[in-house]
Structures are given as structure tokens and as C-alpha cells.
Amino acid sequence: MKKQFFALLLLLFCTSAIYASVEDILKNVERSARTWLELVDSGEYLESWKNSSDLLRGNRSESDWIKSITATRAPHGSVDARYIATAAQSKTWPDLPDGEYIILQFYITLSIKGLAMETVTLSKQSDGTWLVADYSLD
Numbered sequence: 243m244k245k246q247f248f249a250l251l252l253l254l255f256c257t258s259a260i261y262a263s264v265e266d267i268l269k270n271v272e273r274s275a276r277t278w279l280e281l282v283d284s285g286e287y288l289e290s291w292k293n294s295s296d297l298l299r300g301n302r303s304e305s306d307w308i309k310s311i312t313a314t315r316a317p318h319g320s321v322d323a324r325y326i327a328t329a330a331q332s333k334t335w336p337d338l339p340d341g342e343y344i345i346l347q348f349y350i351t352l353s354i355k356g357l358a359m360e361t362v363t364l365s366k367q368s369d370g371t372w373l374v375a376d377y378s379l380d
Contacts, residue, residue: 282315295374345364
């Protein structure tokens with residue numbers, strides 16, 4: 243009976259530790275995404291490009307990024323609110339090499355467009371940080 247109790251206690255401890263670890267990762271990823279999105283929201287498109295992953299910068303030149311993000315964001319107005327909708331993990335993502343990705347989707351309300359869905363894909367860096375690798379607004 244004592245062995246079963248200790249086994250259950252150990253299982254509970256391990257499950258809690260794993261959950262805490264996943265929760266910490268998601269908090270860090272969301273914080274990283276929101277910090278990057280603040281740059282986009284404030285029109286600091288060059289800074290958003292500089293603060294993205296090598297994957298995003300490798301797929302788009304600085305000038306292409308600024309043209310693309312300006313065309314994507316400017317016509318829809320400013321962000322009034324942003325709420326996280328979903329979070330998912332993947333080893334693959336379209337147009338990116340296999341790796342570790344976390345995809346966050348946000349519901350946002352824009353002053354002109356109204357409700358929209360924003361997708362931010364972050365890639366894990368060699369130092370363990372998460373940086374934006376892809377962005378879209380639907």
C-alpha cells in the first residue's frame with residue numbers, strides 16, 4: 243500500500259512539474275509574441291523585422307517585409323484589442339524548414355476592419371528563446 247501511495251505521489255509530482263514547464267514555455271512564447279506585435283502595432287516595421295528570427299529575415303528582405311507588413315496592416319486601422327485564441331506546437335510549418343514551432347492565434351479588433359484573426363508563428367532558437375518566424379492577418 244505504501245509503495246502504491248509513493249508511486250502515485252511521484253506521478254503527481256512529475257505531472258505537475260511537466261505542466262509547470264509547459265505553462266512557463268507558453269508564457270514566455272506569448273510574451274515574446276506580444277512584445278514583437280507591439281512593434282508592428284506601433285508601425286515600427288523595421289524593428290519588427292530586426293527582432294524576428296533568421297527564418298523570417300531569410301525569407302524576406304528588409305524592404306520586402308516593410309512593404310508586405312504595411313500593405314497587410316495599414317488599411318485595417320489600429321489594434322483596439324487582442325485576445326489569444328489558440329496555441330499549438332508543430333515540427334513543421336509551410337515554407338519553413340522542420341524545427342520547433344509554436345503557433346499562436348489571436349482574435350484582434352481593428353479600428354477599420356473590425357474582428358480579424360492574427361497568426362504568429364515562433365521558432366525555437368539555439369539559445370532556447372522563441373522568435374517570430376512568420377506572421378499573417380486574416
